[in-house]
Amino acid sequence: MGLNSQFRDLGISETFEAYRDHVNTEVLDKHAHNIKTDELSLTKAKTSKDKANRATVENVLDPRTMRFLHALTSRGVISEMNGCLSTGKEANVYHAFSGYGNGDDQSRRELAIKIYKTSILVFKDRERYVDGEFRFRNSRSQHNPRKMIKIWAEKEFRNLKRIHQSKVIPAPEPIEVKSNVLVMEFLNRGDGFASPRVKDYPFKDGEEITFYYCTMVAYIRLLYQNCQLVHADLSEYNAIIHEKKLYIIDVSQSVQPEHPMSLDFLRMDIKNINSYFERMAIDIFPERIIFQFVISETLDKFGGDYNSVDDLVEYVAKTLPIKCTPEDEAEDGVFRSLHLVRNLGGLEERDFDRFTLGKFDLLKSLISSDNKKNAKNFTAAEQFEISSSSGEEDSASDSEGGDVSDSDEDSGIEEESDSDDSEKSYYEKTKELKGKKHEDKDSKKQRKEEAKESKRERRKTKVKKHVKKKLVKKTKSKK
Numbered sequence: 261m262g263l264n265s266q267f268r269d270l271g272i273s274e275t276f277e278a279y280r281d282h283v284n285t286e287v288l289d290k291h292a293h294n295i296k297t298d299e300l301s302l303t304k305a306k307t308s309k310d311k312a313n314r315a316t317v318e319n320v321l322d323p324r325t326m327r328f329l330h331a332l333t334s335r336g337v338i339s340e341m342n343g344c345l346s347t348g349k350e351a352n353v354y355h356a357f358s359g360y361g362n363g364d365d366q367s368r369r370e371l372a373i374k375i376y377k378t379s380i381l382v383f384k385d386r387e388r389y390v391d392g393e394f395r396f397r398n399s400r401s402q403h404n405p406r407k408m409i410k411i412w413a414e415k416e417f418r419n420l421k422r423i424h425q426s427k428v429i430p431a432p433e434p435i436e437v438k439s440n441v442l443v444m445e446f447l448n449r450g451d452g453f454a455s456p457r458v459k460d461y462p463f464k465d466g467e468e469i470t471f472y473y474c475t476m477v478a479y480i481r482l483l484y485q486n487c488q489l490v491h492a493d494l495s496e497y498n499a500i501i502h503e504k505k506l507y508i509i510d511v512s513q514s515v516q517p518e519h520p521m522s523l524d525f526l527r528m529d530i531k532n533i534n535s536y537f538e539r540m541a542i543d544i545f546p547e548r549i550i551f552q553f554v555i556s557e558t559l560d561k562f563g564g565d566y567n568s569v570d571d572l573v574e575y576v577a578k579t580l581p582i583k584c585t586p587e588d589e590a591e592d593g594v595f596r597s598l599h600l601v602r603n604l605g606g607l608e609e610r611d612f613d614r615f616t617l618g619k620f621d622l623l624k625s626l627i628s629s630d631n632k633k634n635a636k637n638f639t640a641a642e643q644f645e646i647s648s649s650s651g652e653e654d655s656a657s658d659s660e661g662g663d664v665s666d667s668d669e670d671s672g673i674e675e676e677s678d679s680d681d682s683e684k685s686y687y688e689k690t691k692e693l694k695g696k697k698h699e700d701k702d703s704k705k706q707r708k709e710e711a712k713e714s715k716r717e718r719r720k721t722k723v724k725k726h727v728k729k730k731l732v733k734k735t736k737s738k739k
């Protein structure tokens with residue numbers, strides 16, 4: 261079955277011209293009652309014209325969008341517009357052709373056209389992805405949804421371009437962007453159908469599933485390290501298997517690592533990918549371990565090429581430990597609830613509350629193998645904040661020479677606490693057991709005494725909570 265019949269089944273098989281006429285008629289029919297045909301009043305006429313121009317069909321094809329499509333046709337970017345491949349919450353994706361040849365003509369090419377919906381509601385929660393993006397600092401128009409959508413389409417175009425040009429991760433080639441219309445390469449299965457999403461791919465066996473899982477994990481790292489991006493909506497729906505290769509799509513919401521929420525998005529991506537592959541009944545890796553694998557600049561015992569997908573996939577498959585025990589699950593549970601803070605700029609008031617509840621962690625304590633290096637990366641002011649807000653972390657490294665697992669264990673989880681062991685979370689306890697299981701009674705006692713003493717000392721010079729808040733506010737307002 262060819263594309264045309266595929267689209268016929270969808271009820272759409274018109275060429276672009278016919279399609280446009282059809283759509284325009286629909287718009288007229290739908291909004292005829294709004295268009296005044298009686299006596300002309302200048303102000304009223306203006307309103308009516310405005311309404312008709314903004315009326316949308318399927319939330320996508322409003323007359324403005326049709327004009328952009330027409331402009332792309334006039335410029336030869338699109339020669340023929342076909343049916344709809346996907347109607348989503350935020351965008352519809354259409355199939356189209358460029359060029360006029362009949363198969364053997366090189367210029368004839370299949371395209372995927374993603375048209376962002378111009379309805380306002382859907383885009384409401386999207387600001388958080390654009391907010392905090394350095395690249396979009398001047399172009400944010402959060403009060404104008406149409407401008408917002410334009411930014412959104414441009415963002416997807418730029419992100420796609422970045423990924424495509426990196427040549428390390430396959431992605432559809434971006435071709436054009438015009439307002440809310442994005443033109444890109446169409447990933448074709450070869451028989452007229454779009455290549456399947458991971459969700460729909462008919463995997464042969466567990467080995468094949470594991471291969472794509474490890475590839476996905478390697479891609480998350482490459483996206484972060486090479487493309488400087490966190491996908492932020494990664495799932496089995498937003499990856500396509502095309503010619504046996506995994507392609508990443510739908511990158512409009514992707515952010516750079518500097519984005520204040522990038523680490524939260526990264527953690528969410530890892531969770532989504534893990535939960536899909538877990539359902540596919542293969543062994544998966546702990547989320548925290550994948551997180552660490554993604555953000556660590558260098559990898560332990562890695563002799564391969566950091567730009568090579570194959571080398572990274574091999575490393576992932578051979579090196580990352582399998583998630584198998586209830587403790588692993590518990591650790592991931594805590595990992596998901598940690599508030600990830602990259603630096604002072606990301607500190608919020610709620611951090612202090614979370615901190616006292618034991619849910620606070622700092623990036624540097626999350627990635628144990630990068631601990632020392634990251635600690636050095638904090639500026640003096642940041643160090644001050646960190647030490648004043650996470651006393652235990654410092655006391656641990658003071659008293660124990662900054663030993664990696666120890667500072668990890670004590671990473672500021674009980675700031676104000678005179679809390680005893682019973683108040684500690686399951687996670688802290690298991691971590692402690694793991695880190696200190698070879699310690700004898702006396703040295704344990706001594707270590708605890710030292711820690712208590714150092715806590716006592718620290719309390720004497722402790723910065724009060726309200727002072728800390730003020731300090732953070734000051735730092736923020738300086739930015």
Ligand SMILES: Nc1ncnc2c1ncn2[C@@H]1O[C@H](COP(=O)(O)OP(=O)(O)OP(=O)(O)O)[C@@H](O)[C@H]1O
Pocket residue numbers: 345346347348349350351352353372374432444445446447448454455457497498509510511
């Ligand atoms: N370049 C492409 N080639 C082939 N198929 C594509 C291409 N781009 C998108 N698709 C198909 O269209 C679907 C929707 O695309 P995409 O994920 O980019 O839109 P979306 O923003 O997720 O829409 P929504 O989230 O609202 O569902 C994909 O799942 C995929 O099946």
Ligand SMILES: [Mg+2]
Pocket residue numbers: 497498510
């Ligand atoms: Mg999608």
